[in-house]
Amino acid sequence: MAEKLIPITLKVNGKEYKVEVKPNETLLFVLRNKLNIKSVKGTCYRGECGVCTVLLNGKPVKSCLVLAAEADGAEIITLEGLAPFGTLAPIQKAFIEHGAFQCGFCTPGFILTAHWLLTNKPDATEEEIKEVLSGLICRCTGYKQIIEAIKAAAKYYKQDKQKQ
Amino acid sequence: MALVEDPYALLEKWLKAREFIVVGKGIERADAFDKAIGKARFVEDYFDKGVLFVKQVLSEEPHAILEGIDYSEALKIPKVVGVFTAQDIPGENQVGYALPDQPLLAEGKVRFHAEPIALVAAEDIDAAFEAVERVKVKYKPLPVILDPLEAMNRTDVLVHEENGSNIAFRTKVRKGNVEEGFAKSDVIVENEYRTHHQDHLYLETEGALAIPDFEGRITVITAAQYPHLAQSIVARVLGIPMSKVKIVIPYLGGGFGGKDDEGPLVAAKAALVAYKTGKPAFLMYTREESLRIHPKREATIIHYKSGATKDGKLMAIEVKIIHDTGAYTNRGPFILWRASVHASGPYYVPHAKVDGYCVYTNKFPQGSFRGFGNPSVQFAAEAQMDELAKKLGMDPVDFRLKNLLRPGQTTITNQLLDHSVGIAEAVEKLAKKMGWWEKRKAFTEYNKRSKRYKRGIGIGVAWHGISTSRGVPDWSNAYIKIDKDGSVTVYTGIMEMGQGSPNSSHRQIVAEVLGAPLDVIKIVFGTTDAPDTGATHASRGTSIGAIGVLVAAAKIRERLNKLAAELLNARPDDIVIANGKVYVRGNESKSMTWQELIKQAYARGVDVSATGYFFLPKGKFDDAKGQGYAYPAYSYVAVAVEVEVDTYTGRVRVLKAYPALAAGRIINPVQVEGQMEGAIAQGLGYVLMEQFVFDEKGRVLNADMTDYVVPTALDVPVVEKPVYVEDLFKYGPFGAKGVGEMALIPVPAAISNAVSHALGIRVTRLPLTPENVYFMIKKK
Numbered sequence: 001m002a003e004k005l006i007p008i009t010l011k012v013n014g015k016e017y018k019v020e021v022k023p024n025e026t027l028l029f030v031l032r033n034k035l036n037i038k039s040v041k042g043t044c045y046r047g048e049c050g051v052c053t054v055l056l057n058g059k060p061v062k063s064c065l066v067l068a069a070e071a072d073g074a075e076i077i078t079l080e081g082l083a084p085f086g087t088l089a090p091i092q093k094a095f096i097e098h099g100a101f102q103c104g105f106c107t108p109g110f111i112l113t114a115h116w117l118l119t120n121k122p123d124a125t126e127e128e129i130k131e132v133l134s135g136l137i138c139r140c141t142g143y144k145q146i147i148e149a150i151k152a153a154a155k156y157y158k159q160d161k162q163k164q
Numbered sequence: 165m166a167l168v169e170d171p172y173a174l175l176e177k178w179l180k181a182r183e184f185i186v187v188g189k190g191i192e193r194a195d196a197f198d199k200a201i202g203k204a205r206f207v208e209d210y211f212d213k214g215v216l217f218v219k220q221v222l223s224e225e226p227h228a229i230l231e232g233i234d235y236s237e238a239l240k241i242p243k244v245v246g247v248f249t250a251q252d253i254p255g256e257n258q259v260g261y262a263l264p265d266q267p268l269l270a271e272g273k274v275r276f277h278a279e280p281i282a283l284v285a286a287e288d289i290d291a292a293f294e295a296v297e298r299v300k301v302k303y304k305p306l307p308v309i310l311d312p313l314e315a316m317n318r319t320d321v322l323v324h325e326e327n328g329s330n331i332a333f334r335t336k337v338r339k340g341n342v343e344e345g346f347a348k349s350d351v352i353v354e355n356e357y358r359t360h361h362q363d364h365l366y367l368e369t370e371g372a373l374a375i376p377d378f379e380g381r382i383t384v385i386t387a388a389q390y391p392h393l394a395q396s397i398v399a400r401v402l403g404i405p406m407s408k409v410k411i412v413i414p415y416l417g418g419g420f421g422g423k424d425d426e427g428p429l430v431a432a433k434a435a436l437v438a439y440k441t442g443k444p445a446f447l448m449y450t451r452e453e454s455l456r457i458h459p460k461r462e463a464t465i466i467h468y469k470s471g472a473t474k475d476g477k478l479m480a481i482e483v484k485i486i487h488d489t490g491a492y493t494n495r496g497p498f499i500l501w502r503a504s505v506h507a508s509g510p511y512y513v514p515h516a517k518v519d520g521y522c523v524y525t526n527k528f529p530q531g532s533f534r535g536f537g538n539p540s541v542q543f544a545a546e547a548q549m550d551e552l553a554k555k556l557g558m559d560p561v562d563f564r565l566k567n568l569l570r571p572g573q574t575t576i577t578n579q580l581l582d583h584s585v586g587i588a589e590a591v592e593k594l595a596k597k598m599g600w601w602e603k604r605k606a607f608t609e610y611n612k613r614s615k616r617y618k619r620g621i622g623i624g625v626a627w628h629g630i631s632t633s634r635g636v637p638d639w640s641n642a643y644i645k646i647d648k649d650g651s652v653t654v655y656t657g658i659m660e661m662g663q664g665s666p667n668s669s670h671r672q673i674v675a676e677v678l679g680a681p682l683d684v685i686k687i688v689f690g691t692t693d694a695p696d697t698g699a700t701h702a703s704r705g706t707s708i709g710a711i712g713v714l715v716a717a718a719k720i721r722e723r724l725n726k727l728a729a730e731l732l733n734a735r736p737d738d739i740v741i742a743n744g745k746v747y748v749r750g751n752e753s754k755s756m757t758w759q760e761l762i763k764q765a766y767a768r769g770v771d772v773s774a775t776g777y778f779f780l781p782k783g784k785f786d787d788a789k790g791q792g793y794a795y796p797a798y799s800y801v802a803v804a805v806e807v808e809v810d811t812y813t814g815r816v817r818v819l820k821a822y823p824a825l826a827a828g829r830i831i832n833p834v835q836v837e838g839q840m841e842g843a844i845a846q847g848l849g850y851v852l853m854e855q856f857v858f859d860e861k862g863r864v865l866n867a868d869m870t871d872y873v874v875p876t877a878l879d880v881p882v883v884e885k886p887v888y889v890e891d892l893f894k895y896g897p898f899g900a901k902g903v904g905e906m907a908l909i910p911v912p913a914a915i916s917n918a919v920s921h922a923l924g925i926r927v928t929r930l931p932l933t934p935e936n937v938y939f940m941i942k943k944k
Contacts, residue, residue: 038202041206043369044868099192102664103366103419104198107199107204130877141841142843142845143876144841145838
């Protein structure tokens with residue numbers, strides 16, 4: 001018996017996609033293999049490492065734990081969507097300036113999570129930053145330069161918030 | 165005047181540089197932008213529709229005769245294209261790096277649980293998974309041997325019958341006369357230490373995409389650390405010349421040594437399927453497969469006896485090192501050699517006797533991992549140093565300072581260290597900067613008052629030979645060309661796994677030597693289309709890899725100096741080229757741009773391409789006595805840590821880490837700090853959290869990221885800025901030595917010495933998980 005495909009709509013980085021998915025296909029699988037969005041990585045496939053993090057309706061989720069069918073109608077931002085016109089978000093600039101990556105495999109998840117944190121809480125303390133990052137694994141940096149980058153970017157998000 | 169093209173003269177000329185344009189600065193990495201916007205491509209990102217998906221059939225038995233492989237049912241699944249076993253290999257199945265003991269696909273026998281037996285290729289991922297389930301392997305189980313001590317003494321159960329023993333390899337170091345050394349010692353300490361396996365847990369698992377017949381050769385995009393090694397293994401397995409194999413290593417999601425072992429093998433497996441089917445083939449290990457299959461950090465048993473005089477001079481060491489190499493030696497003999505010749509730690513010891521044993525068991529193989537046999541032996545050596553100091557009533561740092569190697573002294577292989585030995589200065593500076601002596605006293609006082617929480621401070625000091633061990637040939641190379649528009653392309657076999665050498669130090673070295681602007685320099689890395697540059701391992705990416713880059717750039721610079729001198733009517737020695745501006749020293753009005761100079765080179769017949777081959781000069785080494793020239797230079801490192809132990813739960817927290825490094829010139833301090841901080845975190849994970857759990861058949865019970873636990877942002881300590889002693893190495897690029905592995909090596913020693921200080925109990929066994937520490941306290 002042929003598997004039933006479910007038609008869904010996803011708005012990814014501002015662009016609308018209509019796609020048919022299997023009931024057991026994860027959002028991670030669909031983003032990578034059906035929509036060709038390659039910044040989203042997978043490696044543990046059980047929600048432990050956070051390399052597959054995307055922003056779903058504004059909040060970070062581990063896309064390996066979300067069924068694509070359940071994300072129907074959702075708005076999704078991946079790392080490609082943070083600088084759609086080449087103007088880097090302050091957190092991206094800060095990651096570059098502070099050497100906050102080495103291999104870069106975990107970077108999309110860290111940048112998106114940090115962007116979400118600073119957008120909502122630009123005055124987050126170092127302990128709060130660490131707490132939020134603790135759902136993500138980086139095996140290269142030892143986290144110090146990542147945390148420094150987030151702290152350095154915070155002032156730009158504070159200014160943005162004041163303007164609002 | 166003849167142009168200087170001799171690499172020795174060019175290295176010496178640039179070693180003398182005192183003012184720098186970009187060297188020594190925290191220049192942004194060339195890959196930073198791609199990685200920040202999500203454009204960096206890794207192996208799996210090249211997988212696309214129409215590519216065959218490959219899955220491995222893994223052994224369900226840890227030790228068994230292979231009586232048959234029946235895959236007829238698998239072939240009945242639509243979209244399954246083929247199943248391939250050792251029988252299908254057109255070339256050689258033998259892929260052992262140090263000894264010819266390891267097959268690519270099991271043949272006749274399996275020697276560890278999850279050993280790869282067959283490859284299934286399908287047009288669809290689901291079909292490949294289903295086909296693996298349908299391959300029936302018939303096993304005749306054999307007795308399983310897991311304990312290396314038992315394996316050493318038994319010959320009735322052999323992992324490799326052809327070897328006649330489970331001891332795969334032995335090493336020996338004999339310096340002076342240890343009996344005499346111990347007789348002259350006033351204090352003697354003797355202990356047995358044990359260390360455990362560690363997984364690299366790079367976030368990107370092993371993968372390869374093989375494309376047949378591209379450019380008339382088979383091209384493999386693979387996660388390896390040495391393109392030319394992957395090329396030779398693929399060529400050997402397929403039975404074709406190396407020239408018919410092209411390897412491309414894109415960005416890697418971490419390596420740490422693990423992909424130097426497994427990378428060529430995953431490449432060969434994908435290539436085999438592509439070669440047999442004529443279609444592109446993609447193989448990527450799942451996390452579970454990666455944890456079960458690829459070689460791990462050595463698990464060791466180290467028996468260590470050392471003696472010192474009452475005035476604190478080390479006299480003798482006698483060390484027996486046993487490495488559990490698992491089912492195959494892989495790089496085990498090289499790892500054992502490195503451990504053996506570093507067994508003393510960075511100290512002058514007149515009498516030394518070291519015996520190493522590399523022992524087969526039915527576990528996953530031992531392999532390359534940041535530190536390569538050294539973290540375990542430095543852990544033992546440094547525990548001995550603390551215990552000797554304690555017996556002598558001396559402070560641990562004071563005792564070390566009396567014995568640390570200095571220029572003019574010899575190592576335990578009797579190698580004379582004539583220069584680049586900055587460790588004593590580094591340790592002294594570090595101890596002063598961090599207030600070692602005051603802290604040590606304050607913590608001892610604190611522990612008298614505090615019942616539940618105990619604090620400790622400990623230091624680990626280590627050394628690490630740069631380049632291959634024992635005078636084994638090693639070289640550097642690179643090819644540089646400058647195009648008509650002045651843009652510079654550098655081709656190197658050094659690859660990018662996050663360490664940054666091609667994207668930071670290589671680019672800076674070329675900008676420094678050529679004087680070209682940074683933004684016109686492009687490094688093409690990790691390709692067999694570059695000359696063989698050696699592997700990106702052993703902290704050699706910059707220290708050895710960039711020698712070729714410097715030499716090639718320096719050759720071109722000599723030619724450009726001569727040309728610019730003619731054009732600007734000056735002497736070649738007075739030509740300055742910096743940041744793309746060419747001018748005469750002391751007369752900046754006589755100038756031209758970099759682009760104009762290159763245009764003139766093309767117009768006037770000046771070759772602006774060069775290779776930078778450099779063969780490292782080495783001395784003789786006698787394997788029978790373990791005496792002689794072990795390495796061209798050593799990098800040195802110290803890490804001190806402060807810990808707090810909850811004696812009620814056994815939980816250890818590392819509060820602060822203080823690193824010091826004597827690794828020659830620091831080319832890019834931001835990158836070096838990143839390496840130090842990352843290495844400390846990885847070492848901390850090893851000591852406090854990470855371990856494999858085996859069942860009675862040697863099967864791994866925690867092959868996933870839920871149960872194999874690594875540090876998060878909440879687990880890492882505050883890491884202070886490193887103390888640097890730039891003890892220049894005469895053949896290093898601008899005097900640089902290796903950095904990448906360094907800060908991990910002393911971490912097991914530092915943390916365990918700090919915990920021993922906190923608790924007053926000698927740590928002899930890792931890991932220091934809460935339960936292990938809890939029972940250690942209870943036993944006291």
